[in-house]
Amino acid sequence: MSYQNPRASAALAAAITLLCVSVMGQCPGGYVRPPASEPVPAEPAPPTPAPPTPAPPTPRPPTPRPPTQRPSGPSGPVRARPVTPRAPAATTPAPTTGGPRLPSAPTPASGRVPGPATGRRRGAPLVADLTTWRQWWAFNHDAYLLPRATSASVRTGASDFYLGATRRPPRVTSGANAPTRAVVVGDVLPALRAAVTAGPRDVIASGLLALGRIALDHPGFRTFDVIAARLRDEDQRVRETAALALGLAGRTDPRCLATLRDVLHDAANGDRTRSFAAYGLGLLAHRSAAVQDQRDVFEVLDHVLREQQGAARELRVAVVQAMGLLSIDDHTYEGARLLREAVTALERTMTSGGRRGEVEVLAHCPTALARLLSREHYLAHRCKRRMAALLGGRSPETGLRQRVPHALAQSCALALGRLVRADAACDVGVRRALVDAAREHKDAQTRYFAVIALAQIGGDDTRELLLRWFRRSNHSVARAWYALALGVLGDGHYARTGVPDVLVVEALERSFRSSKNPETVGAIAVALGLSHADRAAQRLAQRLLDHRAKEAMAAALCDALSLVGGGSAREALAVVVAECDRRPLLFEHAGKALARLGDPEVGERMLRRFALGEPNYAMQIALTEVLAAAGDRRHVAKLVEVLADPSRSAVTRASAARALGDIADGTDGRWNTPLRRNVNYRANVATLTDRQAGVLDLR
Numbered sequence: 001m002s003y004q005n006p007r008a009s010a011a012l013a014a015a016i017t018l019l020c021v022s023v024m025g026q027c028p029g030g031y032v033r034p035p036a037s038e039p040v041p042a043e044p045a046p047p048t049p050a051p052p053t054p055a056p057p058t059p060r061p062p063t064p065r066p067p068t069q070r071p072s073g074p075s076g077p078v079r080a081r082p083v084t085p086r087a088p089a090a091t092t093p094a095p096t097t098g099g100p101r102l103p104s105a106p107t108p109a110s111g112r113v114p115g116p117a118t119g120r121r122r123g124a125p126l127v128a129d130l131t132t133w134r135q136w137w138a139f140n141h142d143a144y145l146l147p148r149a150t151s152a153s154v155r156t157g158a159s160d161f162y163l164g165a166t167r168r169p170p171r172v173t174s175g176a177n178a179p180t181r182a183v184v185v186g187d188v189l190p191a192l193r194a195a196v197t198a199g200p201r202d203v204i205a206s207g208l209l210a211l212g213r214i215a216l217d218h219p220g221f222r223t224f225d226v227i228a229a230r231l232r233d234e235d236q237r238v239r240e241t242a243a244l245a246l247g248l249a250g251r252t253d254p255r256c257l258a259t260l261r262d263v264l265h266d267a268a269n270g271d272r273t274r275s276f277a278a279y280g281l282g283l284l285a286h287r288s289a290a291v292q293d294q295r296d297v298f299e300v301l302d303h304v305l306r307e308q309q310g311a312a313r314e315l316r317v318a319v320v321q322a323m324g325l326l327s328i329d330d331h332t333y334e335g336a337r338l339l340r341e342a343v344t345a346l347e348r349t350m351t352s353g354g355r356r357g358e359v360e361v362l363a364h365c366p367t368a369l370a371r372l373l374s375r376e377h378y379l380a381h382r383c384k385r386r387m388a389a390l391l392g393g394r395s396p397e398t399g400l401r402q403r404v405p406h407a408l409a410q411s412c413a414l415a416l417g418r419l420v421r422a423d424a425a426c427d428v429g430v431r432r433a434l435v436d437a438a439r440e441h442k443d444a445q446t447r448y449f450a451v452i453a454l455a456q457i458g459g460d461d462t463r464e465l466l467l468r469w470f471r472r473s474n475h476s477v478a479r480a481w482y483a484l485a486l487g488v489l490g491d492g493h494y495a496r497t498g499v500p501d502v503l504v505v506e507a508l509e510r511s512f513r514s515s516k517n518p519e520t521v522g523a524i525a526v527a528l529g530l531s532h533a534d535r536a537a538q539r540l541a542q543r544l545l546d547h548r549a550k551e552a553m554a555a556a557l558c559d560a561l562s563l564v565g566g567g568s569a570r571e572a573l574a575v576v577v578a579e580c581d582r583r584p585l586l587f588e589h590a591g592k593a594l595a596r597l598g599d600p601e602v603g604e605r606m607l608r609r610f611a612l613g614e615p616n617y618a619m620q621i622a623l624t625e626v627l628a629a630a631g632d633r634r635h636v637a638k639l640v641e642v643l644a645d646p647s648r649s650a651v652t653r654a655s656a657a658r659a660l661g662d663i664a665d666g667t668d669g670r671w672n673t674p675l676r677r678n679v680n681y682r683a684n685v686a687t688l689t690d691r692q693a694g695v696l697d698l699r
Contacts (some may be wrong), residue, residue, distance in 0.1 A: 079210030210661025212248030247280025282322025324368025417453025446590030487527025529563030628662030
């Protein structure tokens with residue numbers, strides 16, 4: 001007589017019974033009663049856990065167990081599922097559809113992307129692809145779209161030394177259109193103080209940053225007192241913003257530095273607040289011309305970097321970033337000595353290896369060094385050799401092979417683009433290391449950053465190499481990076497000579513006419529603008545009008561048109577601004593492009609629309625950005641009125657405060673542009689950028 005498993009038999013009988021019930025009247029929601037004409041079975045009792053089956057007294061032979069049965073839902077009974085053989089993962093892998101993963105997300109061992117429990121993937125991916133050229137352009141476009149100082153007027157150790165000359169006109173608010181000091185002190189400062197004292201959280205945060213940007217005192221109150229009072233606020237975001245605002249306003253009151261130093265040293269403030277205090281110290285040093293301020297800030301930051309080895313990554317990353325913001329004039333003895341000490345401190349941290357989990361701290365050291373040093377500085381040669389070794393996967397001291405984190409290699413590539421000279425014989429080996437990294441590095445982002453670095457270095461050999469890579473590439477992401485690199489190369493050529501690079505412009509124009517991929521088209525358009533291809537303005541404008549429904553590509557075309565200019569560019573941009581009511585990205589880029597081209601009407605149109613109220617939050621942010629770029633003293637009175645109106649929404653009043661800060665400050669670009677430029681956004685921590693409340697995200 002064959003042996004039969006009682007538990008298996010009971011499970012099989014239950015499955016057959018449930019299958020019959022489901023055939024007669026089962027629906028996805030649960031059990032359905034049969035019609036009244038048929039006999040109604042008794043309601044089943046609630047299921048109770050079966051008592052465990054006692055083990056048999058004698059061993060039994062192994063028998064195959066039935067498949068595991070899972071409930072169909074909280075309201076339905078258990079249904080049996082047919083058993084089907086599963087193919088091996090290596091032979092039939094699941095399709096990897098959907099968006100890319102976060103950089104820190106591990107790949108499953110099977111190589112397949114896990115999908116939802118039921119149904120298909122729908123909708124757009126929630127995670128942005130960080131390897132695309134748009135991410136780099138979003139952080140660095142201010143260096144190319146906004147007016148820049150000539151090389152003759154920049155200090156040797158300054159961070160803007162490498163930007164070169166430009167012939168682009170200043171924005172509309174320069175000169176006679178900028179608000180006078182009397183208007184700012186008499187009208188703007190009291191309105192901002194009232195908003196910071198008794199407004200909602202968003203209004204307080206925006207008002208604090210505006211007060212810090214303006215950095216002026218009112219006869220009736222001190223800006224420091226208004227901002228410092230918010231360092232003890234119950235809201236975390238308000239405390240963080242107050243620390244940044246103190247750094248922006250630091251040159252007006254010596255108490256700002258001492259207060260930020262106390263916040264940074266006090267562990268009771270928490271890692272986030274201390275991190276923002278470090279960023280505030282860096283902004284204070286960047287905006288101050290006093291060598292003693294630079295020395296005081298450096299000593300505070302260096303103490304944290306040396307003594308607090310166990311501090312959180314967010315805090316140590318903030319300290320490294322802040323140290324890179326030091327604006328040191330090394331023409332004096334004290335300045336040269338301070339620069340040498342700062343470079344030594346960052347080099348020591350970069351080559352220390354760090355603790356486990358401190359890759360981000362090491363990764364931000366090369367870009368901080370690149371901000372401190374110029375291409376010609378004698379300390380740059382040692383830094384370049386060490387970065388080239390790390391980029392090639394070797395130890396900077398011994399030259400032996402070692403494992404270098406991808407984030408550190410990415411930062412080395414970005415930094416070398418700012419430090420290497422195209423005409424220096426001593427930099428030949430470093431340029432070769434960049435070429436090798438661009439060709440064969442295992443990390444795609446490192447390859448793309450190396451391509452941009454080569455373009456920033458420039459030279460005839462680099463141009464031939466980039467043109468060859470651009471023509472031969474058939475990968476859309478890589479081809480877009482090559483196009484952007486050619487644009488950066490063309491921008492450098494124009495800055496040195498005042499004329500476009502004909503070879504680069506012709507190659508980009510041919511590819512622009514034949515390209516269809518939106519990512520590639522956008523990158524080529526920006527490259528044409530950077531190369532000052534004025535003859536391509538008509539073609540760029542027509543492509544914008546024909547494809548303005550593709551928002552991301554059209555936004556890139558707007559940036560390109562703001563660089564080449566011309567009547568056709570203004571006409572096309574005006575049409576887009578009038579029509580894109582629910583496309584905030586395109587609206588912002590088109591409006592700011594018109595403002596950069598000097599359109600006298602764009603500010604008035606933005607102000608009228610702003611005063612009427614914009615219900616869409618994203619559109620309101622875009623409207624504020626355009627108004628800040630195009631606004632002038634004629635718009636101050638209306639913005640003050642909106643800020644002081646309690647019947648307005650908090651978002652509207654916060655937008656008015658931001659616009660007032662931009663207009664009254666009078667400087668081009670965001671207040672955090674020094675931090676955004678040349679940053680390795682792939683070596684990320686939450687206080688740096690989380691797309692909402694990081695120091696790079698605030699406006």
